[in-house]
Amino acid sequence: MSTILPAEECGETPLRRQPTQRRSARRVERMLDACAELLDEIGYEALSTTRIAERAGVAIGSVYQFFPDKRAVAQAVTRRHVEGFVSRIGARFLAEDYGGWWDAVDAIIDEYVEMNRTVPGFRSLHFGDVVDLNMLDPVADNNTVIAGRLRGLLLQEYGLADSEEFDLAILIAVEAGDAVLKLAFRRDADGDPAVIAEAKRLIRGYLNRQFARASAS
Template sequence: MTMPAEESGETPLRRRPTQRRSARRVERMLDACADLLDEVGYDALSTTRIAERAGVAIGSIYQFFPDKRAIAQAVTRRHVEEFVSRIGRRFISEEYGGWWDAVDAIIDEYVEMHRTVPGFRSMHFGDVVDLNLLDAVSDNHAVIAGRLRGLLLQEYGFTDSEDLDLAVLIAVEAGDAVLKLAFRRDPNGAPEIVSEAKRLIRGYLSRQLVGASA
């Protein structure tokens, strides 16, 4: 499996901030980008708008990022890290009857971030902009599936295999498509479609993962 870009050493940053003040400035740029994505969309996004919203000079933007795509890429990676961290915290703090309840929790976290995290509903995991936004080789859903697969392996002891890789990837693709439909129907996510997404993914994985657990 291809390693996610942040683990392979690739980064959208021209250079990493080495001082706390610089790091805070970069975070303001990412926050501004996320807000603007929701307000004006990616096509109307510009480095000038991001600089104005963040309260920094345009030169500060180019000190760390070559263009708006790189900033959007960094925002999307931040979404991924937050998504995986939230799921990890839930896995630690909550008790599940089985992997199917864990899958429901993953979907619930996706829906909650879609509702509350700036920029998330506009970018999801970057597929609107670039299918390889997170990794130059693997598409975005493959990167996300790899992260979620790792959590399921760690927590539920499934046997690592190519069949498991494919099953989780298909579940991520299908779930993302249905959940996007839920948010097209209702800005907060049509609950009946969210429920169907859970049923679809649980049913599919139940059929695919028989015998895959240790």
């Protein structure tokens, strides 16, 4: 029934091989950190595996040991952004009491805004759409993958009725929110507060109408 991919169906890892030792895993993390920093400093077009290796303090062969090219490194950074985003939202859901799904939606937007402000590479890549609309999955576009993750969180926390209509509503909310929040950061490097507030009102209003329609049918 669902048209949105759950987490376990979101494509293959961009790694050529998984690091099996702690030392190798730390080296890969340094490469991802270096890539994220460079994306904010010089952008994707000027990014190269040589620059990633130099910033990470590793040999260029170490980069190619795990990644075939710069796109794969950026893809791994994007996946880290997604996992961090979902994890941080999940932590908020556990730590804070919300009056309902509408407050949870506000929290999701607040987390997106915070990551834009503080997480290296996020404002340059977001969820990979800047580089490739299929950065996260070869079949589903990036926002469809994100919608699937948020859909799972909302279903789990609020027991909303699962349906194709619910899937479509979440996907449209993600697409609309993504566009308006990007506008907020184009207008102001820290995110224009007025536009962020409008994004919350827009998504709340849209989802409220869709959920009310689903409940009535």
